[in-house]
Amino acid sequence: MxxxxxxxxxxxxxxxxxxxxxxxxxxxxxxxxxxxxxxxxxxxxxxxxxxxxxxxxxxxxxxKPDKISNNEIHLGLKTQMMGRTIHFEETVTSTQKIAQSLANDGVQEGTIVVADQQTNGRGRMSRAWYSPSGTGIWMSMIIRPNIPVNTTPQLTLLTAVAIVQAIEELTPLKPDIKWPNDIMINGKKVVGILTELQAEADQVHSVIIGTGINVNQKIEDFPEDLQNIATSILIETGTSWERAQLIQTILLRFESLYSLFLSKGFKPIKLLWESYAISLNKVLIARTLKGTVEGIAIGIDDDGALLIETCEKKIEKIYSADIEL
Ligand code: BTN
CATH class of the missing domain: 1.10.10.10 (Winged helix-like DNA-binding domain superfamily/Winged helix DNA-binding domain)
Structure with missing residues (x-):
């Protein structure tokens, strides 16, 4: 045709x-x-x-078949700004890398990079992100908020809320958020978010938010070392889902939360994030690059840092860690 x-x-x-x-x-x-x-x-x-x-x-x-392409994402997209420019490629090394170079070239806010497969997908803490073809959403969004550099981690929390809301809207699932940005279903990770920044000391040029969403993988599609810790929407629901529709819903949810954030600040986003968080008011262990902190997670502060009260009643601020519940 x-x-x-x-x-x-x-x-x-x-x-x-x-x-x-x-x-x-x-x-x-x-x-x-x-x-x-x-x-x-x-x-x-x-x-x-x-x-x-x-x-x-x-x-x-x-x-529809579960196919993603520029067209499939564009048709039916109800946003004003997010995803209005789409860079889709079948295979890339990492959508983050492409988004970074597009951001340097000055592309408009809301531009997204989506790939069907990544050969060198990157996760937090320099880990690899498994991104096989035909099953997941490997997407990077470029935004240019006029906000102080130290508040940009709030956008990671905002993205986690947008993705949880989109999954809840389309599927019967009720995902949780594990600080800082892992989305979990039945104790296994279904989504990871990686936020990277192009900024000077006092000015944000662009924020690149990468999202890896396991949509249609079967358990045997994951490498053995991931089978106990990762899951997909298909595994949890027993049926496959249209990735393009999920992308459209995420972009719409993100756009609405982002506009709320720009007009009203982090407070309303923080409340939403807390309502989905499983890591709060629980005893946990945070493994950071500098060592281990154990205590009760009492909340997050405006930097998006996790506040842990230790048994000595000291409040520790954690910016980056692996959390063990
Ligand atoms: C994590 O470690 O939890 C974050 C994973 C982020 C993976 C996504 S997939 C799309 C984008 N491109 C990448 O290389 N990484 C992010």
Whole structure:
């Protein structure tokens, strides 16, 4: 099928939002004959789209294949700013790397970089992030907030809230957040967030927020060393999910929280974050690069740091650590 017609057809279905579209309407909208419409519908079926055809009503899309591309993300995206420019590639080393160079080139705020696969995905604390093809969301978002440099960790917490809200909106799952930015389901990690900064001492140029979301992996798809600690939305729900739709929902949630953050500050975001946090009011061990701190997590401060009260009643501020609950 010609790419232009395919895009027009998918756009028509996306605008119909799950309602039926008659063959006549489709042929007028995309500018081809009814027979050509039928052929295009068959092509979409071959590509994995589940299309329902009902006499007198027409066609509607029941399920899309889990494919991500520029088009799949763009069609149906309801944001004003987030994801309005999309850089999609099948395979990259790391979306963070590409986003950094795009940010240096001055791309507009809200630009996203998405890949189907990363060959050198990066996690926190210089770890690798396993990013195989066809299963996850490997995405970096570029934003340019006019905020003090020391408050940028708040954006990581904001992103975690946006992703939890999006997962809750689309699936029956109720994920938790483990400080600082791991999203967990049934004690296993389903999402990781890596925030990187381009800034001078007193000015933020750009913030690059990388999100790795395990969507459609089966347990055996993970390397053995991850099978006990990682999970995916498919593993937890028993069914596969459309990654493009999840990306659209995350971008919309992020945009709304980001605008709340810019107008009202961190307070409302902090309250939301705390409502999802599993690490608060519990005894935990924080393993930092400088050593181990044990105590009760009593909250987070405005830097996004975790506050731990030790048994000597001393309050320790933790900026980066692995948390053991
Ligand atoms: C973590 O260690 O928990 C953070 C993982 C972040 C992974 C994402 S995947 C998209 C983006 N590109 C990368 O190389 N890393 C981030």
């Amino acid at each position: 010609q790419t232009g017609l395919r895009t027009k057809l998918l756009k028509a279905f996306s605008t119909a939002d799950g309602e039926f579209l008659s063959g006549q309407k489709i042929s007028e909208t995309i500018g081809c004959s009814r027979t050509a419409v039928w052929k295009h519908i068959e092509e979409l079926r071959k590509e994995g789209y589940e299309l329902e055809a009902v006499r007198r009503l027409g066609y509607r899309i029941k399920k």
